[in-house]
Amino acid sequence: MDPKELRELIEIISRSEFVTFELEREGFRLRLVKGNSAPSAVVSAYAPAPAPGPSLPNTEAAASAPIEPAKALPAEPGIVDLPSPIVGTFYRTPSPDAPPFVEVGSRVKKGHVLGVVEAMKLMNEIESEIDAEVVEICIASGQPVEYGQVLFRLRPTL
Amino acid sequence: MFRKILIANRGEIALRIIWACRELGIKTVAVYSTADADSLHVKFADEDVCIGPAPNRESYLNVSAVISAAEITGAEAIHPGYGFLAESAHFAEVSRECGLTFIGPGPEVIRRMGDKAEALRTAIEAGVPTLPGSGGVVQDEEHAQRVARSIGYPVLIKASAGGGGRGMRIVSKPEDLGRLFDAARQEAEAAFGVADVYLEKYLPEPRHVEFQILGDTQGNLVHLFERECSIQRRHQKLLEESPSPALDAGLRARMAAAALKAAGAVQYVNAGTVEFLLDTSGEFYFIEMNTRIQVEHPVTEMVTGIDLIKEQIRIAAGEPISFTQQEVTVSGHAIECRINAEDPVTFAPCPGKIRSFHLPGGPGIRVDTACYAEAMVPPYYDSMIAKVVAHGNTRGEAILRMRRALESFVVEGISTNVPLQQRIVADEDFVRARLSTRFMERFLPAEKRPAAG
Numbered sequence: 001m002d003p004k005e006l007r008e009l010i011e012i013i014s015r016s017e018f019v020t021f022e023l024e025r026e027g028f029r030l031r032l033v034k035g036n037s038a039p040s041a042v043v044s045a046y047a048p049a050p051a052p053g054p055s056l057p058n059t060e061a062a063a064s065a066p067i068e069p070a071k072a073l074p075a076e077p078g079i080v081d082l083p084s085p086i087v088g089t090f091y092r093t094p095s096p097d098a099p100p101f102v103e104v105g106s107r108v109k110k111g112h113v114l115g116v117v118e119a120m121k122l123m124n125e126i127e128s129e130i131d132a133e134v135v136e137i138c139i140a141s142g143q144p145v146e147y148g149q150v151l152f153r154l155r156p157t158l
Numbered sequence: 159m160f161r162k163i164l165i166a167n168r169g170e171i172a173l174r175i176i177w178a179c180r181e182l183g184i185k186t187v188a189v190y191s192t193a194d195a196d197s198l199h200v201k202f203a204d205e206d207v208c209i210g211p212a213p214n215r216e217s218y219l220n221v222s223a224v225i226s227a228a229e230i231t232g233a234e235a236i237h238p239g240y241g242f243l244a245e246s247a248h249f250a251e252v253s254r255e256c257g258l259t260f261i262g263p264g265p266e267v268i269r270r271m272g273d274k275a276e277a278l279r280t281a282i283e284a285g286v287p288t289l290p291g292s293g294g295v296v297q298d299e300e301h302a303q304r305v306a307r308s309i310g311y312p313v314l315i316k317a318s319a320g321g322g323g324r325g326m327r328i329v330s331k332p333e334d335l336g337r338l339f340d341a342a343r344q345e346a347e348a349a350f351g352v353a354d355v356y357l358e359k360y361l362p363e364p365r366h367v368e369f370q371i372l373g374d375t376q377g378n379l380v381h382l383f384e385r386e387c388s389i390q391r392r393h394q395k396l397l398e399e400s401p402s403p404a405l406d407a408g409l410r411a412r413m414a415a416a417a418l419k420a421a422g423a424v425q426y427v428n429a430g431t432v433e434f435l436l437d438t439s440g441e442f443y444f445i446e447m448n449t450r451i452q453v454e455h456p457v458t459e460m461v462t463g464i465d466l467i468k469e470q471i472r473i474a475a476g477e478p479i480s481f482t483q484q485e486v487t488v489s490g491h492a493i494e495c496r497i498n499a500e501d502p503v504t505f506a507p508c509p510g511k512i513r514s515f516h517l518p519g520g521p522g523i524r525v526d527t528a529c530y531a532e533a534m535v536p537p538y539y540d541s542m543i544a545k546v547v548a549h550g551n552t553r554g555e556a557i558l559r560m561r562r563a564l565e566s567f568v569v570e571g572i573s574t575n576v577p578l579q580q581r582i583v584a585d586e587d588f589v590r591a592r593l594s595t596r597f598m599e600r601f602l603p604a605e606k607r608p609a610a611g
Binding site for chain 1: 192252
């Protein structure tokens with residue numbers, strides 16, 4: 001499934017009445033669970049590893065990452081979107097076996113690394129620009145991101 | 159053949175490449191800046207990736223962003239179009255290192271022919287006539303004075319890395335040389351990051367005649383005859399046609415042979431253009447080779463019936479050119495007018511929102527454009543919004559078709575140079591094919607006279 005197809009599918013599902021959605025194709029399984037601002041679940045895996053670099057965390061680790069198109073959601077007051085500064089592949093972990101940089105609910109200081117976007121084999125660290133709590137991780141690890149696509153939603157802390 | 163191609167460009171050429179891919183059954187990936195989110199190339203491509211904000215440097219010229227977009231979408235090849243990264247040897251090199259096919263010549267050839275002094279050296283070694291000049295970079299004013307004396311005034315100073323007229327100066331007498339030499343170097347440094355300039359003989363009334371070349375990886379090399387692009391303003395082409403009314407069969411054959419010699423000297427692969435200046439005496443001189451598809455390629459397509467973009471893609475995929483030299487024939491005459499979003503009198507760019515938009519059509523008319531009613535013409539990029547191409551059995555018929563096409567081309571909301579193009583195709587010198595690269599110079603003051611009373 002290409003990124004565009006996936007995006008479109010998620011958009012359709014997020015607008016629908018369904019709470020859970022599962023799709024299975026040869027070598028590919030997708031499970032979408034809708035939630036509100038609480039962690040929702042997405043399981044997404046390509047059969048052959050999609051790209052070099054950090055491989056996808058196991059499905060349990062990815063289970064807390066909703067990959068709804070961030071721009072489609074209404075902005076919640078006080079919530080800050082953190083868009084991707086570059087095109088590339090998003091990873092939640094510094095290496096395939098390492099734990100994720102942050103989880104939903106993590107409290108981070110300004111400058112804390114939240115994830116990485118790989119572009120041309122270079123890992124670009126995505127840092128929080130504010131002291132904040134991670135409210136939402138908008139992209140599953142290993143997924144492609146465009147310039148300007150929202151990666152994280154943060155609630156500023158005092 | 160490729161399954162998926164990324165198009166590293168925007169506007170009409172991005173669409174033109176999408177159409178070629180459609181016909182070849184190849185999936186397309188569009189890349190775009192945030193300013194182009196509503197552009198047609200984004201709409202008509204199979205996939206699209208936003209690669210950065212509006213400024214060129216951060217989006218369409220951002221090598222890493224373009225390559226990343228190809229990697230995340232699984233594209234196998236990149237078509238650079240013209241402008242942006244089309245003649246970046248660095249980009250071609252990085253593409254290759256990342257396992258992506260750059261649809262164009264190899265980085266070595268782009269580098270060699272992109273450096274004008276190096277290109278001239280290549281032409282001279284291949285026995286292609288060049289303008290008498292310094293034959294390489296001129297180091298200082300004293301060197302420049304020596305060269306200018308030996309070739310005779312007027313002389314032209316040009317930037318080694320140049321294009322589009324930047325870093326270029328005409329010097330008519332020795333006492334101006336020092337000042338203009340410094341000015342050209344400064345401009346070259348500012349525009350291209352390299353101050354190197356060279357000197358050559360200046361022709362007072364030359365015609366610009368270029369030959370379309372195609373080479374494949376099997377070593378076949380063919381030409382698709384010429385285009386005359388003498389109608390330019392500040393070295394920016396405004397109107398192009400094929401065939402050139404200035405060539406007879408003998409001269410055409412001699413120039414084509416020279417063009418093939420220049421391209422053959424670098425074992426040229428893919429589409430390229432060898433540009434010549436043609437003097438009133440019938441002498442011609444190699445000026446440069448462009449290692450990309452050109453804006454004006456449609457006039458060649460109209461008279462030869464050959465789809466140059468499809469040939470480029472086939473060649474990049476390792477296939478041989480789909481025809482032989484003997485099979486290339488010219489049928490009729492084609493003229494292209496570049497339509498720019500600019501004031502027809504002051505030439506100031508005129509970006510903004512197009513309110514209504516009506517394209518000309520009918521027999522013999524082709525329009526390449528990515529504009530539509532309600533489209534925004536962003537201020538960040540080239541001002542060209544359309545290319546109107548007219549084909550006729552004769553030059554006269556092509557002119558008549560172009561006139562009625564321009565009359566029925568309606569663009570409201572922004573200013574365009576359609577009125578200027580109408581004046582050009584109605585001009586007596588144009589109709590009589592009395593052309594030179596100074597045509598616009600003669601034409602514009604003549605246009606001012608009635609206005610002044």
